[in-house]
Amino acid sequence: MKIAIDAMGGDHAPESVVLGVDQAHAEFKDLEFILYGDEKQIRQYLKAKDRVEIVHTTEVISMNDEPVKAIRRKKDSSLVMAAKAVKEKKADALFSCGNTGALLAAGLLIVGRIKGITRPGLLSTLPVVSGQTGAFNLLDSGANADSKAEHLYQYALLGKYYAENVRGVKNARIGLLNNGTEEHKGNKVTQEAYQLLKADQSLNFVGNVEAKALMQGVCDVVVADGFTGNAVLKAIEGTALGVMSLLKDTIKEAGLKGKLGALLLKDDLKGIKTRMDQSQYGGAVLLGVKAPVVKAHGASDAQTVYYTLKQIKTMLDEDMISEFTSYWQTLATKEA
Known part of the structure; x- marks a missing residue:
């Protein structure tokens, strides 16, 4: 199971994000992590040597960026690249502490809605x-x-x-x-x-x-x-x-x-x-999209990041999205 992580999102990124990843990495041996962001900054804090990949990106979506414009214009941002990894099945879930609106836009425009869900x-x-x-x-x-x-x-x-x-x-x-x-x-x-x-x-x-x-x-x-x-x-x-x-x-x-x-x-x-x-209890989950997309508070510390990654692991262990999609299709069939 792989989690794509926007390592540059949040008030204390990448330090708090990477330290939280280190905690989750030490406890959950069946998780892999792909960290998107400035490689030099990420490596300052990363202790894990295996099951972790760093993908260097050159752009960051700030808290002040207009969400949809930022998603469309900052193609090499850590958030957009992480979302694309989920869309392309290179990762199973998306996590960020960054711009809430941008994460929601990435979830809707890049990861995509489950058929039949009108408003995630x-x-x-x-x-x-x-x-x-x-x-x-x-x-x-x-x-x-x-x-x-x-x-x-x-x-x-x-x-x-x-x-x-x-x-x-x-x-x-x-x-x-x-x-x-x-x-x-x-x-x-x-x-x-x-x-x-x-x-x-x-x-x-x-x-x-x-x-x-x-x-x-x-x-x-x-x-x-x-x-x-x-x-x-x-x-x-x-x-x-x-x-x-x-x-x-x-x-x-x-x-x-x-x-x-x-x-x-x-x-x-x-x-x-x-x-x-x-x-x-972890972060806020964007329900109704094709993969787990989870947002933690911008001021999150390493412990909060850890709890959120634990939450995502539970969702992946339960195969929640696949099960829910089948459940939703069953409801749609009954209504038809």
Whole structure:
């Protein structure tokens, strides 16, 4: 199994990307890695001697580049070359910490959509403070700002498949993100989507869910348009960081009493931090394209890169894309 990696994408590239690859290389003996980027910079950090190939590229797509234009004009960029490797079957999956829009464009324009998927969506995995599964999937978390009801319905099917076949959730509960739990709530799109989800008996649809309930484990898959989903994603991330920062400041300001209390609760506080660490679930997955295309946060460190590569390995081990394509064709046949 080979993973094509945009080694130049992200705030701390290529260092954090390469160090994360080294960690994954040491643990997963059945993985091979193709690193695309500036060979001289990559070799500064690379420890692995086998199962790793470096393909030198001369261009980098920055965070400020316009996504589609960059994909079309920067043909020798690390991201475009990595995407082409997947398209040409030289690699099985694509990974980047770089420009989100450019990665989405590369996934759609180079890797390509699965037949029948009208609007691939970005799926993120987020922790919960209660519930049996410990996390929930949010789809779409930023690929499409505007969506129709039928797109939200497809996101439910995509999210259900990922939750059950990659995360191992049984009979995943599907919730529609809305501004109230009542059936009549929301705008025209969410009201239409509600009826589509309710009518599909194959879905364990639990109805509308509010943003305030997501971290309580109210459902396993949350469906939303990309604009709303991305806003919720960033609000949760920001709140988690804010709470941790507030806790640290409170302990410092409490003087000796606070420090003693923190010392006594050291292991418990570490447990909370670990439980709320989104990076342990890997990156955001572009679902609906012909190969695993996964995006980690631009500020990712080596540990986050490692977790994301582990996530990709799980997807490859489960042959997720091939299985999902067959599953989707079966659904299309039934509808016909």
